[in-house]
Amino acid sequence: MLRGLWELTWLETKIFLREPLGAIGTVVIPVVVFLLVGRAIGRSAPASPGATAFLRDGLPVLASLFIAINAVLSLVTIISIYREGGILKRLRATPLRPQTILTAHVLVKLLFTAVTLTLMMLAGRRYFAAGPDVPVIAFGIALLASTLAILSMGFVIASVVPTARFAQPIGAVIFYPMVVLSGLFVPLDIMPQWLRMLARLLPFTYVVSLLQGIWTGGSWSAHVGDLAALAVVCVVCTALSARVFRWE
Amino acid sequence: MAVVHVAGVRKTYGRTVAVDEVSFDVQEGEIFGLIGPNGAGKTTTMECVEGLRKPDRGTISVLGLDPFRDVYQLQDRIGVQLQQAHLQKRIKVWEAVHLWASLYRKPIGDGDVLLEQLGLADKRNAWFMTLSGGQQQRLFIALALINDPHVVFLDELTTGLDPQSRRAIWELVRGIRARGKTVFMTTHLMEEAERLCDRVAIIEHGRIIDADTPQGLVDRHCPERSVVLVTGDPLAEERFRALPHVDEVLRADAQFTIRGRGDGFVTAVIQCLAEHQIRVSDFRTVLPSLEDVFLKLTGHSIRD
């Protein structure tokens, strides 16, 4: 059933690292930007409680979220390029199952996301000591759940984008406004009523609520609603893309 | 035994009818060619047989399997070369071969022998994007053969190659047959079909017009033959006209074109030359080809 999954995952990892900006773009640049932003804020307002809170709680969530989104956008692009080039079709004319092909790509993206975040965390520890009580494992699990939900949305986009050239911009246009409304920048409580209603319909609102809650030490039981919402997103999007996905 | 059996297949894309009422069998151990002009429906037919597209109507069986229902089982036992395919730009040749070998239940060894046979041994470490068209094509043939398949599907395998690579690939395909495999190929090159295929089916506008051995098609549809010769003998024209099976004799200065039909015709011309001691400075026969058959059956050349 999963024959070829490890071979394909390993191969795609190597191929990704051979891309001109593969490793630098996904791992090095985000880590460096993260450090620069962190240090800049830390220097300019060392004592302000707002800055401290943002460094401690806001920045990690923001960074993780953007890395997850970037990974998904990159996946959408790769799938579109593979489809346009006839690579997906060629892979499908083998005993490989379609699910295996897509799973391999998801695993590669998860791998790079994990590596980037780990490096960020290690590097970040040196510069602005996060509290020792940060629930790393719980946060990792919450982020994994969030990433899977975002991935499933990514697959819907990958299923319908007409050409590879549009994959990245279309994905960005869909994802980033949702992040803006997610409560990460502007708390939901101070939004006008109608905007808050809209935000409640957007998957990222639950992603942000989950990530922020778990990062700041919240319990899982307080976030059952978020997890349920993400599960619904996953199921609906996966079912949808299974129906509309085009291999060529 | 028929390895591929296709009966009454129809496939439409929206309002385009790509293939309609297509039926044919491919026998074990033969090279079977589907020939026709661009857009005739060759790829569509082949991809239905490979289980990559689902026909709207009709039945297909390959090695006794239903290409749609048993697609994974089928893929394990067939080799496929698609008309338009690419691999990851930066995949290395050996990596592709290695990946493919890992996908099948019974791969043939490690694939290095195949690369050797296909003249790709020195490209083992090259990225796919750096290969020439002919090398890419050969890699795809290697991938199609990696599982020692019972049937190999080759869709336009020499399109875009230079004559030398083309001949090399024809040799390869004959080699596949020599190992007892069945080959199902498409082409719009009549010469390729004539030289390579044991049997061909001519397809146009999604319908099969006729199917037979290349020679059989020529004999049935274009029995005419011509002899072109050059002689200064003043009595020659009269003698040629008196021969049996002759349809017409054309003359341009000393060059004669004698048209006739049937196997006895050429012999009759030769006997006539000998009997009357007509000295010729040039002599050749012009036999009709699949190209002529195509022209006859469709009213236009395959290149138009």
Ligand SMILES: Nc1ncnc2c1ncn2[C@@H]1O[C@H](COP(=O)(O)OP(=O)(O)OP(=O)(O)O)[C@@H](O)[C@H]1O
């Ligand atoms: N995916 C598709 N969507 C819509 N129409 C298609 C599709 N594939 C093929 N067609 C149409 O079906 C017809 C047959 O196409 P097909 O590719 O089978 O021809 P072909 O004989 O392989 O041609 P060629 O020699 O150019 O490869 C053409 O009219 C083509 O435009």
Ligand SMILES: [Mg+2]
């Ligand atoms: Mg074709």
